[in-house]
Amino acid sequence: MTAVLDRGLRAQAAAIAAGEVDPGDLLDAALARIEERNPALNAVVETFPERSREMLASAPAGPLRGVPVVIKDEWPLPWRAQRFGAAELMAPTAPGESGPYRALRDAGAVIVGVGNMHELGAGSTGNTSFYGPARNPWDTERCPGGSSSGPAASVAARLVAGAVGADGLGSVRFPAAYCGLTGLKPTFARSAMEGHHMAPITNLIVSGPLCADAADCRLLGSVLCGEELAAGDATGLRIGIVRDTVSEDVTPEVREACDAAIEALRGESGGEVREVSLPDLEAATLAAILIINSESMNGVTPERLNRLHPELSAVARGLFKYRMLLPAAATVQATRVRTLMRRRLAALFEDVDVIAWPTVPAPAPPLEQPMVELPSGNLGADQANVRGAALANLTGIPSISMPVGLSGEGLPIALQLQAAWGRDELLLDAAEALERANGRRWVESLPPLAQASPTEV
């Protein structure tokens, strides 16, 4: 029998609700599995068994009662301030009840650990962190994706069945793509963000679920959004494709897998594929970068930059200082580009239901040298990845990444769908339709590290 711990989020919740498994045993098994598998991954940076048992002891009869989950090092918990994967943050932090913590607690979930993340959320690879890099369960010499690196690696390695990440510039979708998971970036402001040190000022960052499949993302996403992301119907889905860098400058394997997935989704939904135009995507990408750069400088002064923590990475130190030199006019122009793209998207979503393109242009690169080889040449993974992710954060629309294949090296390939504001449910419906179309082959694929299962419950 498959260990309960290896099942998905909703199956674990159902097994507990049916009395098939004792949630205390499941918690112990999750802690044991973290002890067993985490040394190879560095996905979980802290566990707190007594706190987890306290959460379980007082867990209400919610939809996730007794189910172990991981939360990214991006929100405070009542017993722990977030570190944001860094030696120091520019904003003050303290332990407390964050929005995602409350949402999980009120749903009956048990936070079993804190997930590693790319330092300060400023990278798509997860190869830089105060805690050391997290590793990809599909190949531990590869990047797990960032910045929600630990949450993704935790779910992919089946330490837990669900994790909470954050997405300010692709940070749920990149690790979902690299680790073969489904990851939802909800519509801006729809999911819990309270307690995040940038919550009062950000126009881009949202919390989002990382799970094996879309139905589990629906469950955890509903908890984070505080409302049911009701299942619907993707029949007759109008799929827009954009012939631009985001879909053209990708590896042949990625292009082939994503084209096949789009065709499978069209067939399953009985819909259609339309080529659509979305100019100025490069400007939109830079606009999102400039806006999040300015948000990250909240409260930063020249004097503060002269006493940065010596354990901040060289890249973080240099970036902080460089951001002080960016012209204000460029950030103002970025907000104008945001308006431009929001209006274009509003018009575009009159004609199509979703826009589809690869989540990332190439599978997970090596941790030591995160470069990707694309038709246009070798490019840093961050520079390449952000091109496909920034639009959703800039404009506020929801987006989902789902696995659609494996590369010749056995690494996950992912497709991204984006929809109009508030149509998060449609993205989940479409992802489920695609799972049906491919017989759930990719959402049920396990990395080698997750296949051996001595931790039975």
Added chain:
Amino acid sequence: MEGAAPADEFIPAGLASLGIEADEVDLAVMGAVHQMLWPAVLELLALDTEGLEPERCPDLSRAPQ
């Protein structure tokens, strides 16, 4: 469109004007970022948005009005 402004002029001058200290590693990182970002910044500034009516206090959770 012109290329990146020379990092060895722009960056030290900018840092000095703000009183920000930087060592060789900081300067190397900033130079690399500048090389990558600055041409795109110039292109963004050159983008014609003259006729674009701004969105006042946009609600990013909804479609624009």
